[in-house]
Amino acid sequence: MTGWTPARALWFAGGLAALLLALVGVVLPLLPTTPFVILAAACFAQSSPRLHDWLLGHRVFGPAIQNWRDHRAIPRKGKIAAVIAMAAAFGLSVALRLAPWVLVAQGTALSVMAGWIVTRPSGPRA
Template identity: 55%
Template sequence: MRLAYLAGGAISLLLGLVGAFVPLLPTVPFVILAAFCFARSSPRLETWLVGHRRFGPHIQAWRSRGAISPAGKRAALFAFALSALLGLMLLALPWSLIPLLVALVGGRWIWTRPSQ
């Protein structure tokens, strides 16, 4: 199981790094997931990630208060809105309502998280 968590952490961290350069692909949620996986597989990698100057504060805020930065909230809500809009424009009914529903539920959940 340790290897599965280690692989999951590495894949999540890689996706987070890609998300830093690809629009609409989130970064921080993948880094938080990587920290979760590394906590169960590699204390050394977890310590490095939690102490990272860029990602560490986001991980610590999430772990201590479930908090998301205001910029992170804005980016996530924008991505949800854009996905819902594209779904409404490009998909036929009733399939076009799925991205809208996901955006409403996910966006509400993010909006209600404490701010960092």
């Protein structure tokens, strides 16, 4: 890719933002890392082949990106971590005594997300 267009700059900014959120997610247990790394890779595929290739070759993030890209799969460990993080976030909301309507909305959204995550394949199909 040569030259920076406004669209390419937006893809690049989106990739940087997603990567920053992924890095925050490494140290904040309630913020998922993998979805942001996958999003960053998708953005960099449109804007920066060098950063895209770096993410794909990364020893920690690369396999998750590759697994999602090739098989639309989320590793079992990742599914468990995501559901535990969602349950912890909801538990915190209950402990903080948030308004019932907030708990219902959050519980509904988290349940839908958890359902989607656990129904994804865990790896390559045999």
